Amino acid sequence: MHTKEEITTWFKTLQDNICAALEAEDGNGKFIEDNWERTEGGGGRTRIIQHGNVIEKGGVLFSAVHGPVPDFLKNENAISGDQQHTFYATGVSIVIHPSNPMVPIIHMNVRYFEMSTGVWWFGGGIDLTPHYVDEEDARFFHDALKNSCDKHSSGFYPEFKKWADDYFFINHRNETRGIGGIFFDKLSQTPEISKDQRFAFVQEIGNTFAPVYTRLMNKNKVRTYSEEHKKWQLLRRGRYVEFNLVYDKGTKFGLETNGRTESILMSLPETAGWHYNYLPTPGSAEEKTLSLLKKGISWA
Amino acid sequence: MHTKEEITTWFKTLQDNICAALEAEDGNGKFIEDNWERTEGGGGRTRIIQHGNVIEKGGVLFSAVHGPVPDFLKNENAISGDQQHTFYATGVSIVIHPSNPMVPIIHMNVRYFEMSTGVWWFGGGIDLTPHYVDEEDARFFHDALKNSCDKHSSGFYPEFKKWADDYFFINHRNETRGIGGIFFDKLSQTPEISKDQRFAFVQEIGNTFAPVYTRLMNKNKVRTYSEEHKKWQLLRRGRYVEFNLVYDKGTKFGLETNGRTESILMSLPETAGWHYNYLPTPGSAEEKTLSLLKKGISWA
Numbered sequence: 001m002h003t004k005e006e007i008t009t010w011f012k013t014l015q016d017n018i019c020a021a022l023e024a025e026d027g028n029g030k031f032i033e034d035n036w037e038r039t040e041g042g043g044g045r046t047r048i049i050q051h052g053n054v055i056e057k058g059g060v061l062f063s064a065v066h067g068p069v070p071d072f073l074k075n076e077n078a079i080s081g082d083q084q085h086t087f088y089a090t091g092v093s094i095v096i097h098p099s100n101p102m103v104p105i106i107h108m109n110v111r112y113f114e115m116s117t118g119v120w121w122f123g124g125g126i127d128l129t130p131h132y133v134d135e136e137d138a139r140f141f142h143d144a145l146k147n148s149c150d151k152h153s154s155g156f157y158p159e160f161k162k163w164a165d166d167y168f169f170i171n172h173r174n175e176t177r178g179i180g181g182i183f184f185d186k187l188s189q190t191p192e193i194s195k196d197q198r199f200a201f202v203q204e205i206g207n208t209f210a211p212v213y214t215r216l217m218n219k220n221k222v223r224t225y226s227e228e229h230k231k232w233q234l235l236r237r238g239r240y241v242e243f244n245l246v247y248d249k250g251t252k253f254g255l256e257t258n259g260r261t262e263s264i265l266m267s268l269p270e271t272a273g274w275h276y277n278y279l280p281t282p283g284s285a286e287e288k289t290l291s292l293l294k295k296g297i298s299w300a
Numbered sequence: 301m302h303t304k305e306e307i308t309t310w311f312k313t314l315q316d317n318i319c320a321a322l323e324a325e326d327g328n329g330k331f332i333e334d335n336w337e338r339t340e341g342g343g344g345r346t347r348i349i350q351h352g353n354v355i356e357k358g359g360v361l362f363s364a365v366h367g368p369v370p371d372f373l374k375n376e377n378a379i380s381g382d383q384q385h386t387f388y389a390t391g392v393s394i395v396i397h398p399s400n401p402m403v404p405i406i407h408m409n410v411r412y413f414e415m416s417t418g419v420w421w422f423g424g425g426i427d428l429t430p431h432y433v434d435e436e437d438a439r440f441f442h443d444a445l446k447n448s449c450d451k452h453s454s455g456f457y458p459e460f461k462k463w464a465d466d467y468f469f470i471n472h473r474n475e476t477r478g479i480g481g482i483f484f485d486k487l488s489q490t491p492e493i494s495k496d497q498r499f500a501f502v503q504e505i506g507n508t509f510a511p512v513y514t515r516l517m518n519k520n521k522v523r524t525y526s527e528e529h530k531k532w533q534l535l536r537r538g539r540y541v542e543f544n545l546v547y548d549k550g551t552k553f554g555l556e557t558n559g560r561t562e563s564i565l566m567s568l569p570e571t572a573g574w575h576y577n578y579l580p581t582p583g584s585a586e587e588k589t590l591s592l593l594k595k596g597i598s599w600a
Contacts, residue, residue, distance in 0.1 A: 034577070048576045057576070172555045172564075234571065241572075242565075245545035246555065255472045255546065264472075265542075268574040271534065272541075275570065276348045276357070277334070277562045 002199050007112045008064050008090045010199075012045070014110070014206045015062040015092050019047055021210035022060070022096070025217045026052040031060065036260050040067035042088075046263045050270070054103060054221045058096035059266030065089050069115055070257065077119060085116045091124075092206065093250070095267040096213065101233035102223035104130035104137065105178070105240060106213050107267070109250065110206045112199075120195070122202045123185040125160075126209060127168045128216075129178030129240060131233045132285055133292040137216055138179045142299035145182050148208045152201040153193075157300065160184045165295040170243050175293040177243045232286050234273030241272045302499050307412045308364050308390045310499075312345070314410070314506045315362040315392050319347055321510035322360070322396070325517045326352040331360065336560050340367035342388075346563045350570070354403060354521045358396035359566030365389050369415055370557065377419060385416045391424070392506065393550070395567040396513065401533035402523035404430035404437065405478065405540060406513050407567070409550065410506045412499075420495070422502045423485040425460075426509060427468050428516075429478030431536045432529070432585050433592040437516055438479045442599035445482050448508045452501040453493075457600065460484045465595040470543050475593040477543045532586050534573030541572045 019031045029052020037043035044063030049055050066088040069079060079085060091111025098105065107127055114120035128141050142161070149157035160182035168177040182205070187198050244251050244267050254264035280286035319331045329352020337343035344363030349355050366388040369379060379385060391411030398405070407427050414420035428441050442461070449457035460482035468477040482505070487498050544551050544567050554564035580586035 050576060057574070059576070172561045238568070241541060242545060245542060261472045262577045265574065266576055268538070270575065271571060271573045273571045274357070274565065274568040276350060276359070276566055 125183035127181035425483035427481035
């Protein structure tokens with residue numbers, strides 16, 4: 001059975017591999033690295049890329065933190081307040097904002113959590129936010145995720161795809177953040193699924209990121225765009241900001257638990273915009289995109 | 301004693317007067333008006349100005365809503381769940397984002413709330429967010445608020461100034477949103493202060509807005525600025541977005557209670573930006589501004 005050290009090492013290597021693949025496809029941008037330490041234990045390796053050929057702003061973050069179980073986690077896990085327990089959490093988080101509005105925004109997170117109570121779980125997700133929905137790309141993206149899921153269980157993709165539709169949802173806009181993907185949390189042991197199998201699944205998802213996203217970068221980075229497309233991109237990024245600051249659990253958790261703000265908010269774009277009551281022109285590509293930001297679309 | 305109808309009428313007139321003063325000082329921008337209705341009762345008159353000479357994006361909103369007291373308000377006010385009570389809430393909310401980074405962002409809210417239980421209160425606040433802190437302007441702004449407060453009670457300004465320092469605070473950045481102002485909530489009757497006196501104070505604050513802000517517009521709109529100043533403005537606006545989406549109680553309340561999203565989020569700027577780990581040049585105007593975004597500075 002894999003130990004937390006082995007899982008941690010694997011996540012670090014995943015960060016290395018993804019950074020190398022993104023730099024190669026970008027052709028110009030280079031990641032800068034900031035190492036940081038957490039007072040209560042552990043720390044992270046934040047890697048940021050800004051002003052590349054394709055990537056305007058993005059981050060690929062590794063962290064491994066530990067310490068006493070905070071009170072809210074004790075509550076959630078029915079651990080009485082006076083019990084002394086520790087936790088360990090490690091993972092990789094990615095958000096990439098491209099400069100060309102024809103290249104989609106992407107996000108991935110894969111993580112492992114355990115407590116000295118013996119409880120452990122994996123979580124994660126990957127979702128795509130095109131400024132303009134390209135249906136071929138949307139099918140390609142979901143097909144790739146489905147293929148990765150299906151290698152482990154035929155039930156995973158339908159379950160985790162629905163979970164993503166529900167999670168990556170901007171309730172006050174009645175819009176999904178993008179075309180979704182997969183989302184899963186607290187995947188632990190079952191009679192049918194061992195810890196090693198859970199880890200193998202998370203590794204599969206982690207390894208799906210680079211080939212899928214670099215293909216989307218490669219295909220779309222050569223597409224031309226106008227000032228109007230850039231304006232729409234600003235508005236879509238505004239929605240991304242709304243989701244991350246209002247709904248995203250990782251962001252909330254990080255800000256409320258005194259995490260490293262610059263690492264948490266690396267997910268925000270270089271620029272974003274808001275226009276009062278923007279209404280897309282009937283029949284436009286913007287209107288079509290809005291019509292596809294809905295739950296329950298079968299892309300795969 | 302003033303009725304809710306009289307208070308409502310006064311807020312509507314305040315909206316009219318402030319819109320007229322802002323249009324006059326802007327010299328080009330005109331407010332557009334959207335009337336909206338709330339399913340559960342009441343509605344609003346949203347007025348938005350975009351792409352004026354001075355104002356890039358702003359809103360002056362009036363609303364008056366009513367209906368059954370929602371559960372969370374019953375909890376807060378110790379009303380048992382099975383009691384049937386109604387509430388009435390009315391007020392004016394303003395956020396103005398200028399295009400010239402030398403002109404500060406301003407926000408004001410004045411509001412009245414009552415329930416059929418007999419409970420009522422006034423609340424509100426006004427705060428200034430300069431992209432670059434001009435100490436003369438900061439003193440002028442706080443002096444004006446202090447003068448308005450002092451006409452009603454010498455204790456108001458110190459109390460409400462501290463309340464603003466604590467409220468308009470971006471905890472995860474350890475920065476105040478701007479140079480503060482005043483903030484107050486749940487001002488009800490006391491043995492010394494009648495309802496009419498509370499209303500007179502709120503009127504005083506409402507009437508302070510237009511002369512104070514149009515003077516700041518007038519003084520600063522002619523100042524020149526560079527691309528570097530515009531970049532810094534984007535980052536300061538990014539912080540404004542962070543405050544409004546993460547901390548602002550009015551925004552949270554509106555989004556969670558299914559309010560009119562486009563009215564609630566009129567507070568967000570036309571554009572905003574984020575740069576990883578931005579550090580101002582030592583000795584620069586940006587660094588000086590950051591050093592003044594702290595609680596407890598005595599401006600008046």
